[in-house]
Amino acid sequence: MTKMMTVLKAWEFLSENQLQTVSFRKRKESLAQDLVLLCEENGVSLNDAALLDIIYTQFHWHQRVWDVFQMAKEPGEDIDLSDMEQFKSSFKKILQRALKNVTVTFRDAEENAVWIRIAWGTQYRKRNQYKPAYVMYYSQTPYAFISFSQLRSNTPLLCQALTIASKHHQIVKMDLRSRYLDSLKAIVFKQYNQNFETHNSATPLQERRLGLDINMDSRIIHENRIEKDRVQRVTQDIFGDYSQPRLEFAQYKLEIKFKSDLNGGILAEREEPLRCLVKFSSPHLLEALKSLAPAGIADAPLSPLLTCIPSKGMNYFKIKHK
């Protein structure tokens, strides 16, 4: 309920007094009716409602799945001299020229980012305000984060509008998708460890382990200590000391031939490649992968197919037999 209040306050459409008169403990339907009455008192318009929708999404981005698109300029192009207002008007014009029936709403966010909400209609159908698409874009960068509510038939048009308005030449959909918009941002802008001081801390592994040992009972001996140390060191080299960006899954589409040490066998003789899909899911995939080797479940170092996810910015892979 407090989140609802936060969203309404950020909207700045209803006054403090009006908000005070609403009781958030009521049942949803009567609460909604009260709010609608207040909005009508203030003369609410479609634009205000669209703005409220954006604000809600800004607070609840984890309820949607976000794709990442990457744009590119022609090499040797002039410096981008457009400002945010030019981008917005250009974007809106392009969409409205192609589809007369479309609602485009903008809301500026921190760090020169803009949130765009697009409600689509066609020549024969009214705009569907309940299935909008959302875009988050940081000006003068090549990345855009897009979330669709329904069939993606409007993707090409949206991509075209983005590319032209931001003065790029082409756009490509990255194989990166997640609910965690902030993690996507961190992966794509390579900023998942901002703290220079803690990055590569001065104390080597041994010293830190020694700290642990002092507290432990001297009668307890660690077996296989050398191997444990090696695993820790390798894991730290690959994953670093910092917390990983959050992803829910990694998907591998395989089209490979069967490889076997034993001679013969029906599968080995098969001409066609085998097709299968391997999917890893987790509430926090990268942290889970990081803990595999230290927990003894997997060998260290892990397969580069798993460890390259943040550095390559992919969590969808297609692996074909070379």
Place this chain on the structure above:
Amino acid sequence: MELEKALSQDESKGGVLAHLEKLETQVNRSRKKLEEPQGAQAVESSLGTKIRDKLRSEVKQRQARVAVRDTSVEPDQTLEISEQKAWERKRENVKAILQAYRFTGLSGKLTSRGVCVCIHTAFEGTLLDSYFVDLVIQKPLRIHHHSIPAFIPLEEISAKYLQTNIQHFLFSLCEYLNAYAGRKYQADQLQRDFAAFLAGPLQRNSLCNVLSFTYKVELRGQAFTFCARLLYKDLTVTLPTDVTVTHQGMDTLPTSWEEQRASHENLFCTKALHKVFASFTQREKLDMSLVH
């Protein structure tokens, strides 16, 4: 190239670099504000050369001293005391070198895989944000990690210089970052200290290379509103390359104010943004004092 060499030869210079690192952390803890203004690129690179040469001569002297100690038969007491004094002197030298390193805005730390370079930006004596680039020393050299904002053309700069000339890569990146930090600082200062002059919000973009704002100027009892648009076509500069100041309003501008408008255009081209507005404030104050 030289920086890489200097950093990678730590096997033979073991003690010196460890000592340098200790001194570096000491310097990091000292006051933030620079005493002297940031010099031009030429000064930077000549200073870099001086530092490199000083480090090299340091090492040569140490090696020479060790050689002398090895060859001499009896340990000479007086020689050791004067060595102590010499070592003290050299330590002070090295401290100064490290402070100078801060002056050029570059500092580095060895990592298990390569080197992590930190770029400290500054504008006219004020220390601004720091950014880092984590390089993995492999063939090819690659960037593992960085905190460079996404709108700085890091890919372009790496494509041009990273593999061939790492020093040029670092200095080019420094240029872009310092210029960006300088432009951002000017825009922030304008919004913070001179909001009274602005008739509307300051419009800017991520790179702070397009600034649009409307401001009002009062002189001798008359007030006029001007619209200014500053373009920085070169991303490595902190002064605009194109300035347009237009008069906002239906009435035509009297000639004296037309001169004002033209002089403003010139001012924005030659002085830092917040300094221009500071001069407006001074002029208004002067004007007021003359009237009364």
